Amino acid sequence: MVKKPEIIIEAKALEFNYPGDSLNRSSAINGIDMTVNRGEYLAIIGPNGSGKTTLLKLFNALLAPSGGEVLVEGISTVDHEKVPLIRRSCGMIFQNPDNQLVATTVEEDIAFGLENLALPSAEIRQRVTEVAQRLHLDKLLLHPPHLLSGGEKQRVAIAGILAMQPRCILMDEPTAMLDPSGRREVLDTVKALNREEGIAIIHVTHFPEEAAHADRVLVLNQGEVVEDGPAEIILTDLEMLHSYNLQGTAVVELAALLRQDGFNLPTRILHNRELVNSLCQYERKS
Amino acid sequence: MSIRTEKLTHIYMPGTPFAAEALNEVTFEIKKGRVALLIGPSGSGKSTLIQHLNGLLKPTSGQVYFDDQSIQSSKAELLRLRRKIGLVFQMPEEQFFSETVFDEVAFAPRNLGLTDESLAESVYNALNRVGLNAEEFKDRHPFNLSSGQKRLVAIAAVLSIKPEVLILDEPTAGLDPAGRQKLFNLLADLNSNEAITILISTHHFDEVVTLADQVMVLKDGRLVMDGPRDQVFNNREKLESLGLALPSVTELMQDIAAAGFQVKTGIYNLEEARREIGRMKERQF
Ligand SMILES: Nc1ncnc2c1ncn2[C@@H]1O[C@H](COP(=O)(O)OP(=O)(O)OP(=O)(O)O)[C@@H](O)[C@H]1O
Ligand SMILES: Nc1ncnc2c1ncn2[C@@H]1O[C@H](COP(=O)(O)OP(=O)(O)OP(=O)(O)O)[C@@H](O)[C@H]1O
Ligand SMILES: [Mg+2]
Ligand SMILES: [Mg+2]
Numbered sequence: 001m002v003k004k005p006e007i008i009i010e011a012k013a014l015e016f017n018y019p020g021d022s023l024n025r026s027s028a029i030n031g032i033d034m035t036v037n038r039g040e041y042l043a044i045i046g047p048n049g050s051g052k053t054t055l056l057k058l059f060n061a062l063l064a065p066s067g068g069e070v071l072v073e074g075i076s077t078v079d080h081e082k083v084p085l086i087r088r089s090c091g092m093i094f095q096n097p098d099n100q101l102v103a104t105t106v107e108e109d110i111a112f113g114l115e116n117l118a119l120p121s122a123e124i125r126q127r128v129t130e131v132a133q134r135l136h137l138d139k140l141l142l143h144p145p146h147l148l149s150g151g152e153k154q155r156v157a158i159a160g161i162l163a164m165q166p167r168c169i170l171m172d173e174p175t176a177m178l179d180p181s182g183r184r185e186v187l188d189t190v191k192a193l194n195r196e197e198g199i200a201i202i203h204v205t206h207f208p209e210e211a212a213h214a215d216r217v218l219v220l221n222q223g224e225v226v227e228d229g230p231a232e233i234i235l236t237d238l239e240m241l242h243s244y245n246l247q248g249t250a251v252v253e254l255a256a257l258l259r260q261d262g263f264n265l266p267t268r269i270l271h272n273r274e275l276v277n278s279l280c281q282y283e284r285k286s
Numbered sequence: 287m288s289i290r291t292e293k294l295t296h297i298y299m300p301g302t303p304f305a306a307e308a309l310n311e312v313t314f315e316i317k318k319g320r321v322a323l324l325i326g327p328s329g330s331g332k333s334t335l336i337q338h339l340n341g342l343l344k345p346t347s348g349q350v351y352f353d354d355q356s357i358q359s360s361k362a363e364l365l366r367l368r369r370k371i372g373l374v375f376q377m378p379e380e381q382f383f384s385e386t387v388f389d390e391v392a393f394a395p396r397n398l399g400l401t402d403e404s405l406a407e408s409v410y411n412a413l414n415r416v417g418l419n420a421e422e423f424k425d426r427h428p429f430n431l432s433s434g435q436k437r438l439v440a441i442a443a444v445l446s447i448k449p450e451v452l453i454l455d456e457p458t459a460g461l462d463p464a465g466r467q468k469l470f471n472l473l474a475d476l477n478s479n480e481a482i483t484i485l486i487s488t489h490h491f492d493e494v495v496t497l498a499d500q501v502m503v504l505k506d507g508r509l510v511m512d513g514p515r516d517q518v519f520n521n522r523e524k525l526e527s528l529g530l531a532l533p534s535v536t537e538l539m540q541d542i543a544a545a546g547f548q549v550k551t552g553i554y555n556l557e558e559a560r561r562e563i564g565r566m567k568e569r570q571f
Contacts, residue, residue, distance in 0.1 A: 018430065047462045048434030095433050095460060096377060143304065151328025151489075173433070176459040177376070179328040179489050181529030206434075206462050207490075209534070247463035250492070250534035250556065257560040263567070272538050276545045279563075 005037040008073060008168050008200050009059055009090070015067030016054055016223075027066070028054045030223030036168070039198040041191070043211035043231065046220030047245050052204045053095070055220065056170045059202070060092045073167070088117070091161035092170040097153035097177070100160070101145040106137060109145050110159045117164075131159040134189060151178045158186060162193070168200040169193070175210065187213055208235055208249045212270055219244060236268045251275050287353045287370065287450050287483055289339065290315040294348035296334055296507075308334040310507040311348065316485060318353075321477055321497045323515075324487040326504030327529045332487040333376050335504065336455050339485070340373045352451065369398060372449030376456045378440030379429065387413070387431075387439055388424040394447045412442040417468045433460040441469070452476065453485045458493065466493045473497055495519075495533045496554045503528065516552040535559050 016029035028051045036042055044052050057063040058070050061077040070077045072086045091113075094100055103109040107128060114124045132138045135155045140148065145156050154177050161169055169190065175183040191213055193199045203214060211217050217234040219227035221244050227234055235241075238248050238256050247253065255269040265278050296309040308331045316322040326332050337343040338350055341357050341364045350357045352371070357364050375381055384390040391409045400408060413420040416438040423431075428439055437460050444452065452473070458466045470493040476482045477497060486494050501518040503511035505528050511518050519525070519536055532540065539551045539559055549566050553559050 048438075048460075048465055049432040053432060096379070098377065098380075147298070147304065149329035149333070173460060177328075177456065177489070179326075179529055180531035182328050183489070206460070206466075245462065245464040250538055253556050254535070254538065254559050254563075257556060258563060261560065261564055263563075272541045275538070276541050279542060279547065280545055 005040075007035045007071075008038050008040075009036040009202075010071040011035075011055075011058070011068065012071075013068035014055075014058065014065055014070060016051075016058060016063060017066045018054075027223050029058065029065075031068075032223075032225050034218070034225060034228070036200055036202060038167070039194070039200055040216060041194045041201045041214045042203070043214035043217045044202065044204045044220055045206070045208070045211050045217060045246060050220040051223040052220055053172050054223075056092060056172050056202065056204060060090055060170055061086045062092070084116075088113075088164055089167040090170055091164055091166040091168075093154075093157055093161055093172065093174045095173040095176055097157040098146070100157050101153060104144055105141065106143050106145050106148070106156050107132075107141040109156055110137075110163050113160055113164045127163045127165075131162045134162070135159045135185065151182045154178055155182065155186070158189070162189070165197075166199060168202065171201065171203045173204055173206065175205070175207075183210075208241075208247060208252070211235060212249065219246070232268050232270050236270055288316060288318045288351075289451060289483060289485060290351040290354075291335075291338070292349040292351070294335070294338060294350065295346045296331075296338065296343060297346045298334075300346070308507050309338075309345075309348075312504070312507070312509045314502055314509060314512055316483055316500060318483055319477070319481040320499045321473070321484045321486070321494075322500040322502060323491055323495060323498040324485060324502050324504065325489070325491065325530060328489075330504040331507040332504055333455055334507075336373070336453055336485070336487055339453055340368055340371050342373075369447065370450040371453065372444030372447060372451065373453045374437075374440050374444055374455060374457055376459075379433075379436050381440065382428040382436070385427060386424065387418075387426050387428055390428045390439055391443045391446050394443065398447060408446050408448075409442075412446040413439075415445060415472055416442045417465060418442065434462055434465055437461060438465065449482065451483045451485075455487050456489070457486060458488055458490045466490075470494055470497070492533050492535070495536075503530070515554075520552065 011032050011034050014029055014032040015027055017027045046052055061083045064078050072090055075082045101109055103112050110128045111124050132141055137155055137159055175186055190201055194201050205211055212231055212235055214231050217231045218225055236252055241248055251272050255265050255275055259265055269275050292313050293311040294309050295311055298306045298308055324332055338345055352367055357367055382390055388409055391412055392405055395405055395408050410420040418438050473484055474497055477484055498515050501515050519532055522532055533554055535554055539549055539553045543549050543551050547566055549562050553562055
């Protein structure tokens with residue numbers, strides 16, 4: 001018997017209106033049904049204003065649905081008493097790290113959530129040391145977070161969530177302010193947490209190369225889920241992506257142009273090496 | 287206007303345990319009408335440098351010049367120059383202070399004395415130019431926008447004064463692919479039709495790199511590379527050792543070259559890559 005995947009987040013007929021929405025524009029979230037399974041790595045892409053941040057805030061009980069409901073591990077997000085539980089199992093990393101750095105030193109900031117869990121202080125220290133090393137923050141532990149660079153701040157925010165050892169991490173464009181090595185570091189860390197510890201990841205991004213790290217990709221447009229499927233299918237479907245004003249990665253876009261020029265290339269090229277390999281085979285055949 | 291610095295040095299909180307030398311004798315020049323890209327690892331001093339360029343931060347030592355006019359020479363001079371310098375910060379929402387998008391974008395031109403009709407016109411123009419439908423957005427509260435929409439408002443707010451110099455700190459962060467392309471087109475247009483000097487600092491330079499004449503690299507507050515675009519991006523090893531990356535298309539071409547194909551690698555956009563691989567096919571297959 002195949003074990004049924006365990007659902008972490010479930011949205012049912014979910015709707016959300018910001019005050020004033022009805023006047024001249026449609027709902028920010030407009031009837032979404034979806035589930036996220038334990039251990040899944042899901043990317044969400046979609047144009048500016050399509051509802052990505054709003055959806056994550058609904059998952060994290062920062063916003064209450066205007067219609068329908070969100071269940072996190074079976075618990076409705078409108079159940080006030082359970083909100084801390086929901087936030088602990090699904091931590092959220094925001095686009096702008098300034099909004100979530102609260103303490104006077106980096107160390108305290110990483111420990112902030114843990115303090116509220118009333119863990120023994122030795123355990124807290126150990127977890128803080130561990131995640132600080134993992135994200136290369138060890139040298140900054142005594143610095144005030146608000147004086148760090150944008151990229152450094154974002155790593156502190158990520159460390160604070162990781163220290164909670166959550167079941168699921170919601171990330172809203174977590175790398176928007178990071179340099180290439182910071183980006184890689186965060187993506188590698190998140191991927192390792194997903195693969196090795198089975199933490200589900202929901203990763204909102206404007207970069208198809210980041211979405212390519214996910215197993216599954218969802219496309220949001222005007223508050224609706226318009227596509228949902230495996231990364232290699234969604235991210236290579238240029239006709240669909242372009243129809244929502246989105247793009248493929250450089251290699252996907254280039255492969256498509258080369259096909260137009262008569263190159264006979266496989267349909268699902270998603271990574272540089274796949275294009276390079278196809279060109280090598282091309283050379284051998286001719 | 288040209289932008290020039292001379293031995294610009296900045297120390298944050300000197301004399302405290304947190305004293306940090308964020309800039310160390312940075313000297314460069316961006317000629318009038320040129321587009322320069324400023325890159326560097328996180329914490330290397332890019333935002334610090336940029337905040338000196340409109341006098342928001344004062345150097346510990348060194349100078350900033352626009353067309354050989356030092357911005358430190360007098361308060362009046364600084365104010366005069368600020369009217370010509372459009373600067374978009376890394377976290378644009380931190381600069382918002384108006385109740386509506388219209389007032390936010392109208393703030394600077396209003397200060398310049400524009401009234402009523404010409405004011406509305408320049409606000410509408412600026413909003414439409416960044417791809418925000420003015421009718422739809424003008425009465426919205428700037429805080430109640432999605433993050434990409436906020437960034438576009440911040441860019442529109444500096445365009446509304448028709449600057450001679452445009453300085454953008456992470457302008458593409460949070461923009462969707464269409465928004466990035468639109469911004470690219472806008473900058474290309476401002477640069478080629480109005481000869482605006484542009485400095486862009488960003489970790490995501492795939493789109494804007496096509497425009498860049500000059501690339502400057504900061505590391506630990508020092509300018510470690512400064513030269514024509516091809517020269518800087520030809521040095522992949524050095525960039526990678528600094529924790530930086532090539533533009534995606536350039537990297538792809540270098541990967542193809544590394545597999546033994548004879549291709550030019552100083553390539554920054556898809557159409558050039560397409561042509562180059564087409565030429566390679568004719569030669570080699
Ligand atoms: N606080 C708010 N009040 C009113 N409307 C809002 C608010 N926040 C967002 N909106 C609107 O709701 C819609 C969805 O916004 P949301 O922030 O979820 O989009 P997004 O997909 O995250 O966009 P981006 O890619 O720009 O971050 C947009 O039209 C936006 O203008
Ligand atoms: N207000 C401040 N007080 C003290 N130190 C600061 C302050 N602002 C920045 N710093 C420090 O100065 C250095 C340069 O920071 P800056 O913000 O200029 O970097 P950056 O290159 O823009 O980084 P990023 O790519 O992350 O935005 C960093 O080490 C940072 O921690
Ligand atoms: Mg968002
Ligand atoms: Mg910066």
